[in-house]
Amino acid sequence: MQLSRGVEWAVHTCLNLSWIGTDEGVSSARLAAFYDLPPAYLNKQLQLLVKAGILTSTAGRLGGFSLARRLDEVTLLDVVIAIDGPVEIFRCEQILKNGPGGSPSVDYRSTCLVSGAMRKAEMAWRKELTGTSLADLREQVMRSFPDTPEMTRGRFRELA
Amino acid sequence: MQLSRGVEWAVHTCLNLSWIGTDEGVSSARLAAFYDLPPAYLNKQLQLLVKAGILTSTAGRLGGFSLARRLDEVTLLDVVIAIDGPVEIFRCEQILKNGPGGSPSVDYRSTCLVSGAMRKAEMAWRKELTGTSLADLREQVMRSFPDTPEMTRGRFRELA
């Protein structure tokens, strides 16, 4: 019952790409070295972000990943879904179908009150994630840790 | 990225025990037959509820499970944690430790803004689950489906 590790990697990597700011792609090897992550596995996760339209990738010698949209058009939920697919924390298997008075034709995911309560909680979670964009995070970081952008660029120059 | 199936089973089973209302235990076999669930596996989940102090179990010929507390003292989060353990949807592995300016002594689970945003969303989820007790659900069911208590008792009599 956890999101994939890749979610954390993805969010931080998107922010890093934003600090770098160039239009040129950054290879997954360098992005992985930044946090000492397994390069091939990070690559795999970044592919998912490409499929979701959050990053673009270019092959070839100077290829790599770069941001596909503006950061204020990417919410945390977008990243979560890109990595983990359509997330459903609570799983309603409609066991009421087999209970007394249960009908095969009823969709208990919408009528069952247990399911409803769980879904309501899940919606609260999603609402928070939808309400926070990567641009919001970026701004928070700049406010709380003003050195981060330059330190990030510096580290990436070392990894050149 | 999902809660165990057992969560749904556990909630419905607690409500069923409440409809029955007797102090005598109900065996996991009967509780499972009610929804046509795998008996031994449901038993396993109910054991977890016992450990969490939500149910009590008695062995022996007329043994079984029964409610340990009043339903208004059991929240949905209690059940979720009983089944799935201490749940953390987002996993902060503190990759910032390896980044530039990262320090091994800092706890980035509390300082990292990404982690903070994720935790905030998770808190919204938990708040909803904490705010809903099984008694609340019970009342909702009685209001929306007044026949459920009697139908449940009837089915259990059949399974005697």
Place this chain on the structure above:
DNA sequence: GCCAGCATACTCGGATAGATTATGTCCGAGTTAGTTTGG
């Protein structure tokens, strides 16, 4: 008839397999930069 002891049937509980998912690795297709070669 009554009581003590016993066999029995049924319970939970934990230890044990099997399936599914998450994690991590490896190699190939494709592309671009730099080099080489011919005019």
Place this chain on the structure above:
DNA sequence: CCAAACTAACTCGGACATAATCTATCCGAGTATGCTGGC
């Protein structure tokens, strides 16, 4: 000297192992019931 073709190195992308977790099952220890036999 210049241009075009070529080589080589580096990129992503997906197919392939490995590890962890979730799901499900199977027996064994224990207990209350009802029976049995003696008083």
